[in-house]
Amino acid sequence: MSELIAELKVKLIDILNLQDVNPEDFDENGQLVGGELGIDSIDVLEMVVMVEKDYGIVINNQEVGEKVFFSLANLADYIEKNSSGSLS
Amino acid sequence: MTERQVYIGGAGIVSPLGVGLGATERTLLENRSAIKPLELFPLMQGSPLPVGEAGGMTRVSVLPRTHMLALTAAQQAMEGYNHSPDAIVIGTTTGGILTTEELLRSNEQKKDLYRNHGLNTVVSFLARELNCTGPALTVSTACSSGTVAISMALKMLRRGQVEAVLAGGVDSLCRLTYFGFHSLQLVDNSGCKPLDRNRQGMVVAEGAGLLLLTTVKPQNPYGVLLGAGLSCDAYHPAAPHPEGTGAFSAMQNALADGGLSPDDISYINLHGTGTPDNDLAESKALHKLFISLPPLSSIKGASGHSLAAAGGIEAVVSTIILSRGLLPANTGLQEVDPELGLTPLSDPLECPVRAVLSNSFGFGGNNGSLVIGKADIFSGPVEVPSRRGLAIHGYSCLTGAGATAASITRMHDGGSVAGRAELDMISKNLPPRLIRRLKRLPRITLSLAAGARGNPDSVFMGTGWGALSETCDFLTRLKDSKEQFPSPTDFVGSVHNGPASQVAIMFGATGPNITTSGGDYSFEQALFAAELMHDESAGPAVIIGADEGHDIFSPLFDPSIEQGSTLADGGAAFCVNRKTGGADCSISIPYYESSRADGAVAALVDSLGGVSFLQNSCALILAGIPAASRREGELQLEQFMAQTKLSAPVLRYRRLTGEFASASAVAAALAVSFFETGAVPRGITGRSEIVIDSRMNKILVLGFGSYITAMEFSRL
Numbered sequence: 001m002s003e004l005i006a007e008l009k010v011k012l013i014d015i016l017n018l019q020d021v022n023p024e025d026f027d028e029n030g031q032l033v034g035g036e037l038g039i040d041s042i043d044v045l046e047m048v049v050m051v052e053k054d055y056g057i058v059i060n061n062q063e064v065g066e067k068v069f070f071s072l073a074n075l076a077d078y079i080e081k082n083s084s085g086s087l088s
Numbered sequence: 089m090t091e092r093q094v095y096i097g098g099a100g101i102v103s104p105l106g107v108g109l110g111a112t113e114r115t116l117l118e119n120r121s122a123i124k125p126l127e128l129f130p131l132m133q134g135s136p137l138p139v140g141e142a143g144g145m146t147r148v149s150v151l152p153r154t155h156m157l158a159l160t161a162a163q164q165a166m167e168g169y170n171h172s173p174d175a176i177v178i179g180t181t182t183g184g185i186l187t188t189e190e191l192l193r194s195n196e197q198k199k200d201l202y203r204n205h206g207l208n209t210v211v212s213f214l215a216r217e218l219n220c221t222g223p224a225l226t227v228s229t230a231c232s233s234g235t236v237a238i239s240m241a242l243k244m245l246r247r248g249q250v251e252a253v254l255a256g257g258v259d260s261l262c263r264l265t266y267f268g269f270h271s272l273q274l275v276d277n278s279g280c281k282p283l284d285r286n287r288q289g290m291v292v293a294e295g296a297g298l299l300l301l302t303t304v305k306p307q308n309p310y311g312v313l314l315g316a317g318l319s320c321d322a323y324h325p326a327a328p329h330p331e332g333t334g335a336f337s338a339m340q341n342a343l344a345d346g347g348l349s350p351d352d353i354s355y356i357n358l359h360g361t362g363t364p365d366n367d368l369a370e371s372k373a374l375h376k377l378f379i380s381l382p383p384l385s386s387i388k389g390a391s392g393h394s395l396a397a398a399g400g401i402e403a404v405v406s407t408i409i410l411s412r413g414l415l416p417a418n419t420g421l422q423e424v425d426p427e428l429g430l431t432p433l434s435d436p437l438e439c440p441v442r443a444v445l446s447n448s449f450g451f452g453g454n455n456g457s458l459v460i461g462k463a464d465i466f467s468g469p470v471e472v473p474s475r476r477g478l479a480i481h482g483y484s485c486l487t488g489a490g491a492t493a494a495s496i497t498r499m500h501d502g503g504s505v506a507g508r509a510e511l512d513m514i515s516k517n518l519p520p521r522l523i524r525r526l527k528r529l530p531r532i533t534l535s536l537a538a539g540a541r542g543n544p545d546s547v548f549m550g551t552g553w554g555a556l557s558e559t560c561d562f563l564t565r566l567k568d569s570k571e572q573f574p575s576p577t578d579f580v581g582s583v584h585n586g587p588a589s590q591v592a593i594m595f596g597a598t599g600p601n602i603t604t605s606g607g608d609y610s611f612e613q614a615l616f617a618a619e620l621m622h623d624e625s626a627g628p629a630v631i632i633g634a635d636e637g638h639d640i641f642s643p644l645f646d647p648s649i650e651q652g653s654t655l656a657d658g659g660a661a662f663c664v665n666r667k668t669g670g671a672d673c674s675i676s677i678p679y680y681e682s683s684r685a686d687g688a689v690a691a692l693v694d695s696l697g698g699v700s701f702l703q704n705s706c707a708l709i710l711a712g713i714p715a716a717s718r719r720e721g722e723l724q725l726e727q728f729m730a731q732t733k734l735s736a737p738v739l740r741y742r743r744l745t746g747e748f749a750s751a752s753a754v755a756a757a758l759a760v761s762f763f764e765t766g767a768v769p770r771g772i773t774g775r776s777e778i779v780i781d782s783r784m785n786k787i788l789v790l791g792f793g794s795y796i797t798a799m800e801f802s803r804l
Contacts, residue, residue, distance in 0.1 A: 017524040038521045042326060045272060045576035053573050060273070 140293025140392025179233025256400025293392025315346025321453025360386020389420025452589025484539025506746025552749020633753025656746025
């Protein structure tokens with residue numbers, strides 16, 4: 001799990017271009033969307049694409065999306081629970 | 089002043105609803121949806137999404153589909169009118185992109201095949217076909233483009249400089265918009281149900297809707313264009329303001345512009361895209377403006393959302409509504425969303441109609457509303473057309489040499505500033521969080537807007553090619569992922585008005601926000617729009633011209649940029665208002681005509697005050713001759729100098745700026761810098777310094793080539 005969280009921190013900083021955030025400063029329990037990082041609906045969609053592309057998990061339901069992207073920890077949890085157990 | 093009624097003398101339409109007014113009316117009367125699965129282009133995988141495809145486009149042409157849609161509507165609108173229009177204003181976001189997508193996929197490198205890519209090629213094509221030699225302008229404000237184009241035509245006609253203008257919107261389906269809206273999860277896979285409790289989004293469509301507007305009363309006018317209102321949410325690049333504040337002010341401004349009250353409106357044609365956010369925001373704006381709502385509906389459940397064309401198509405539909413007394417139903421609606429508090433028409437309704445309010449709202453919070461009424465009922469506008477000329481209170485520029493001071497200093501020495509500034513340098517004064525998703529053009533634009541100082545309410549931006557990085561990256565990732573993973577970020581960033589909407593967000597600029605795209609005359613068109621649309625009473629505006637040099641796309645698209653040549657880019661921004669106190673100088677655009685017009689150069693001289701006036705006041709000429717138009721441009725300049733016998737020095741400014749579409753914005757900044765220092769230095773004149781005094785007080789920035797333009801800078 002902690003490996004996945006560390007991996008996601010690097011991925012999110014990259015795809016959302018969070019230039020002024022270091023992986024070690026990224027609070028996995030902090031509010032992800034609408035929080036102080038300025039992450040909005042377009043970023044959520046970009047993360048949806050990443051989750052589908054890199055982990056093969058489709059999120060196309062707004063309610064599920066709101067829970068999954070509430071925090072980075074939630075996202076990692078969701079990926080772990082929904083992947084076929086073959087995650088490295 | 090004389091009141092000038094603007095009549096609708098002709099109307100042309102091609103859309104999923106049909107080709108022509110009759111076919112469109114029948115589809116509306118049948119309350120039938122024309123939405124069906126995509127057939128226009130093949131997909132690499134998956135089943136096609138529902139779209140609104142225009143039928144009847146069987147004419148084979150090498151021209152892109154957008155151009156052919158526009159021509160079909162234009163020929164209908166011009167039927168029975170025996171002259172050429174004095175001007176054409178077209179709203180479009182797609183230009184030749186459908187053709188470009190196919191060329192790129194086959195890795196086509198022949199530059200000539202991309203000659204109809206640019207947005208401005210649509211209006212240039214119409215101007216040639218209709219023999220229009222007046223201004224041919226392109227507006228690109230996403231889904232409000234057609235409406236903004238019509239509102240610009242209205243102002244031109246009221247000002248009295250033209251008698252007949254063809255205006256409206258056009259867009260063709262293409263992969264960019266089809267996959268782009270899909271990537272934003274804004275498409276309803278089951279078809280479009282605006283205002284429905286279970287609405288899930290829009291359906292991307294295409295078409296063209298054009299009006300022939302004229303101040304000469306036709307025998308049987310379709311109606312009168314009573315008013316137009318524009319606004320900007322200044323809130324988010326893709327989502328509407330949740331309270332509909334921009335939508336409210338666009339509608340309110342349109343009513344005020346036409347001298348009407350909400351009670352005068354018989355029917356509201358909603359923007360009503362069917363996305364949960366749009367319909368809710370629009371309903372809030374409606375409740376705020378109307379105490380009791382007239383009948384209303386969205387036709388997008390029948391037609392889909394044809395983006396830039398929507399405003400034009402719905403303006404044409406409004407003329408059908410007026411002339412036939414037919415109110416269209418809200419097609420596709422099953423159960424109205426109780427949260428909206430609206431009662432849309434469930435069936436078409438035949439009843440007399442006095443005035444229609446038509447809404448169009450777009451990405452970047454670009455909003456426009458039109459009021460169209462029956463002729464001879466309403467007394468018309470009371471507006472005093474705004475004066476020519478805007479006062480410049482601040483400016484900035486950006487070139488390969490760097491920011492304003494570095495660029496201006498080098499140009500004063502006669503040195504070249506051609507090149508591309510480093511992205512880090514461009515971004516260094518911009519908040520990292522604000523720009524993290526922005527690529528080169530929006531960063532250039534924000535940096536320029538911030539450097540021009542002032543706190544603008546309105547934004548006028550000209551860009552020849554728009555956000556090339558975002559467009560290229562979107563199409564590349566689309567292809568590489570076999571159409572599975574298009575980027576929502578790049579799609580939102582790819583729209584031409586993206587950079588100007590970022591400026592609006594940065595400054596909270598809620599006034600008109602217009603992006604023009606006119607090839608090498610893009611900045612001139614932005615100035616034209618600003619002079620026209622910036623009301624006397626309005627606060628400051630920023631006028632921007634900017635383009636990015638893109639390794640792949642610039643040499644492929646821009647006729648003046650050769651493959652393998654060193655790229656140049658940048659632009660300039662100007663903080664302007666109508667108050668002359670403390671200003672550096674004034675800026676205006678007295679001339680903008682096709683070089684095909686008879687006696688174009690003589691008309692240019694006249695527009696500038698004539699020979700002796702010019703001889704006694706013109707200190708310097710900055711001539712813009714794009715490399716691709718060198719022969720004809722040099723000839724035009726030669727004719728101008730021969731006719732005026734001017735002794736003022738002439739600087740071909742592209743020698744300093746390099747070749748890029750909005751180089752004239754940098755030339756404009758250079759002109760303003762001479763008013764700041766009070767003299768044109770030796771590095772520019774090639775001889776002694778020229779002092780700008782109360783007599784020699786004008787600098788001209790002239791554009792040559794397929795169009796001839798004049799920007800005039802005067803000491804105040």
